Amino acid sequence: MFANPVTWSWVLLSLAGLLEIAWPIALKYSEGFTRPVPIAISLALGLASFALLGVATKHLPIGTAYVAWMGFGAAGAAILGMVVFGESASPIRLACVGLVILGIVGLNLTGNH
Known part of the structure; x- marks a missing residue:
């Protein structure tokens, strides 16, 4: 689908970022680790997010990938928490959420990928 491995890595990292938003939301529904299904969902989403990050770092700088992954997850979880x-x-x-997003954009504009 994507001939360029860097482009494919960004797609995988974007998916990892979405999962990085989803697992803390599922964790919230676990009500302090008292509900097994949300716990299992949270763990599965977290592991999948981590795995996609790992694959994406094959063709992306670790610093850029990690900051994008964590920042995307943090900003997304904060926004969903509000909504x-x-x-x-x-x-x-x-x-502050805007600053996180600006940091991600800034790293991506450095051209170090």
Whole structure:
């Protein structure tokens, strides 16, 4: 599908980032590790995310890949926390999420990939 291995790695890293958002949401539904199904889902999603990150780093710099993966997950989980769980969406929280996203974009614009 993608002839360029770097492009394919970014696709895999994007999927890993989506899973990096999903597993903490499932963890929230585990209610403090008291519900087995959300625990199992969280663990499976986390492992899949980690595995995709590992594959993506074959053709991407580890620093760029790791920051993108973690930042995407952190920003996405924070936003979903605000939307789904009614967590604070104060201007300072939104600005901090924006800074995380700007950091990811900045690393990608360095051309070190």
